[in-house]
Amino acid sequence: MSETWMIAGGWIAAGLTIFLFSFLYKDNPFFKIAEHLYLGAGMGWLFQVSVTNVWIPKIWEPVSNGEWLVIIPSIMGLSLLTQFIPKISWISRYGFTFMMGYGSGLYIPAGISTDFMSQIEGTIKPFTLLASMSPMAIFNSLLVAGGAICVLFYFFFSVEHKGHLKKVSNVGIYFLMIYFGAAFGNTVMARFSLLYGRFDDLYTFSGSNYFYATQAILAAMVVYFIFHWLFTKGKKDDSAEEAA
């Protein structure tokens, strides 16, 4: 990529980042431009990916080489589009039926094995090895098994939760709360990481090799907001007087 394109890319990236962040101050036309551009570019990108990575290599090229069987799944895929025409929308059921059958056949055995059987095994297995485990490892296994039972019981509604059973259910809530707390803490960390990433890029684009893109765009935005404030201040006063 030539240097000119790199600089142009830097200006566009810095500009769009600042335009989108400007919403944190207040809504403005630059934010709208960036928002619409994002949606449009996203759709365009998705369309070209579908054409160049799916339609051409998976349908066009095989059919051109005489692999006519490819037409059958292609027609089933196209049948999904009949959803948009109510009179013939029943045709889409064939495509959906195939997708559901294929998906269920693939997912159900794998799901049961990976997320159900293996997890039960993982919770119980340590108790068969207690003799060789350290006290801390035993405590950890008890905590995991106890937590799993209490949380599962919290979601078991066929018995009224009262007395000792309510206590078990309450312990389940505490385990859930700990998980939610950990998940929320990690979410905050992830969001800060993303923000750091954007700032890091903005700092990169603030260099002389990018002709101070970040500073220039930031200054332009500040000037815009000052002018906007100056021009709309009087109008707001007028409209307030008219309303009164």
Add this chain to the structure above:
Amino acid sequence: MLKETLQKFFKIDRRWIFLLLAVTLFIPIVKPIGLPNKSISQATTRVYDNIEKLPAGSFVLLSLDYDPSTRPELHPMAMALVRHAFSRNLRVGVVTYIAGSTGLIEELFAKVSKEYKKTDGKDYVILPYQPNILAVMTQMSSDLYGIYTKDRNGTVIGGMPVLQGVKNYKDMSLIVCVTGTAILDYWVAYVGDKYSVPVAGGVTAISQPGYGPYLQTNQLKGLIGGMKGAAEYESLIKQPGKGTSGIDALNLAHLLVLALILTSNIILLFVKYF
């Protein structure tokens, strides 16, 4: 009087907090503070150990499934993983099921392959983006060449030295998936468990707690979580990068959040009881 003044704290315009956070995150970028990253999690160490124990020439498959939206967290860890694999002289194959990741993969290998003088086709191969991940995973279990015939540049992969002796999952020593999506779950369920291939992962901090059960059962051989995980891995391979430099900013931002939570709670208690 004091109570009324303190209560104003709760009505503060939140844009001041945004500004404070922005300044807090920006300062370490302009002037790194060098806060230490002393704790390395067991889950990250397990990924490192799994790569470290592989003999030179082993084939490692990297599934790099992230786009620019999660780049700050996942790109540093992908870079550290490739550096580690190249430093151990492992053969690296790259697949992706997220169309937006292709540019990032090119950027990564353009940089790291030069550092280690590795050649495309001989030491590593980047396979093109493929839609319908489950169909691809299923096909690769029997014959890799049934779904991939060319690399991302259109070169036929059949005779490439990097893929010599590699036909399906049985010929792969380790699969590492770096993603901010559920693709790691697919690798565990449809490949790791089914074909007994070691699978490790690198995920965003948001997804990290959800993978605890897979780590406990050893269905996942290790997990790198978020920018913290990336910094840990960079420490393990002794090559500081973007993950390590990001830790300064993250630490300061976390301190700011803690300070805000503590301050508001102390004020709340004071207003309520005094």
